[in-house]
Amino acid sequence: MSDTAQNDILLQLEGVNKWFGKIHCLQDINFSARRAETIGLVGDNGAGKSTLIKIISGYHHADSGSFFWEGKKVNVTCPRDARALGVETVYQDQALAPHLSIARNIFMGREPSGGGGFLKEKLMAEESLKALSNLGLNVKSSETPVMKLSGGERQGVAIARAIHFEAKLVILDEPTNALSVKEVHEVLEFVRQMKRKNLSVILISHNLHHVYSVADRIVVISHGKVLTDVKTSETSVDHLSDMIVSGTLGKVV
Ligand SMILES: Nc1ncnc2c1ncn2[C@@H]1O[C@H](COP(=O)(O)OP(=O)(O)O)[C@@H](O)[C@H]1O
Numbered sequence: 001m002s003d004t005a006q007n008d009i010l011l012q013l014e015g016v017n018k019w020f021g022k023i024h025c026l027q028d029i030n031f032s033a034r035r036a037e038t039i040g041l042v043g044d045n046g047a048g049k050s051t052l053i054k055i056i057s058g059y060h061h062a063d064s065g066s067f068f069w070e071g072k073k074v075n076v077t078c079p080r081d082a083r084a085l086g087v088e089t090v091y092q093d094q095a096l097a098p099h100l101s102i103a104r105n106i107f108m109g110r111e112p113s114g115g116g117g118f119l120k121e122k123l124m125a126e127e128s129l130k131a132l133s134n135l136g137l138n139v140k141s142s143e144t145p146v147m148k149l150s151g152g153e154r155q156g157v158a159i160a161r162a163i164h165f166e167a168k169l170v171i172l173d174e175p176t177n178a179l180s181v182k183e184v185h186e187v188l189e190f191v192r193q194m195k196r197k198n199l200s201v202i203l204i205s206h207n208l209h210h211v212y213s214v215a216d217r218i219v220v221i222s223h224g225k226v227l228t229d230v231k232t233s234e235t236s237v238d239h240l241s242d243m244i245v246s247g248t249l250g251k252v253v
């Protein structure tokens with residue numbers, strides 16, 4: 001690999017193993033993410049996708065293997081460690097507080113320090129609108145309670161919260177679940193927008209069309225192993241689907 005390509009790598013996992021009791025959930029996983037790269041992570045239920053991203057986001061610790069960040073070996077033992085590196089995760093059961101405003105939700109648990117109450121409110125309002133418009137989402141007021149938003153807009157708030165705090169890598173675990181067609185388009189547009197902002201994104205979805213339409217590269221996990229790691233342009237939705245169903249590389253496209 002050339003030096004430039006090497007420098008481009010943000011995250012690299014090598015030989016990661018994870019056991020849950022007798023279940024060998026992740027088996028010698030190698031996984032990498034380049035800067036500004038959108039990676040689709042797909043595989044059948046129980047394949048190990050969420051466990052893999054929980055290792056990246058510090059919720060689980062691998063039983064063995066190495067974790068490199070910007071070329072340096074790091075030890076990620078808790079979510080705070082991962083956040084400090086610039087990893088932000090938006091979970092499928094994203095915990096937004098429905099009665100609180102957009103601004104409160106974006107800043108939840110990370111309100112700016114110092115300054116008076118009024119100044120703080122103003123700052124949070126301005127920053128929230130900016131964070132949303134960076135995603136291409138324009139809302140009338142950052143004071144709107146989240147429960148008044150559509151499902152797609154709620155995902156936008158969750159993603160804006162993730163990227164507002166200097167994330168370099170944003171992980172989305174099934175963000176298009178239970179959304180309308182229009183909302184799915186909104187969320188996929190957020191993903192494209194993140195790429196334009198040079199953020200790396202890992203997108204997990206069981207909908208291969210969604211992944212295929214935004215990812216630069218697709219990694220298929222099957223029974224805890226990487227079955228293939230392929231450029232999107234070198235595969236097809238049908239081929240991905242065959243691989244997931246059969247658990248083998250299947251026919252060549
Ligand atoms: N906390 C846990 N304790 C025990 N087993 C788990 C735990 N989390 C996941 N598993 C098991 O690990 C395997 C992979 O799960 P998961 O990573 O959630 O898969 P996916 O996200 O691809 O559907 C499954 O067999 C699941 O039951």
Ligand SMILES: [Mg+2]
Pocket residue numbers: 049050051
């Ligand atoms: Mg999962």
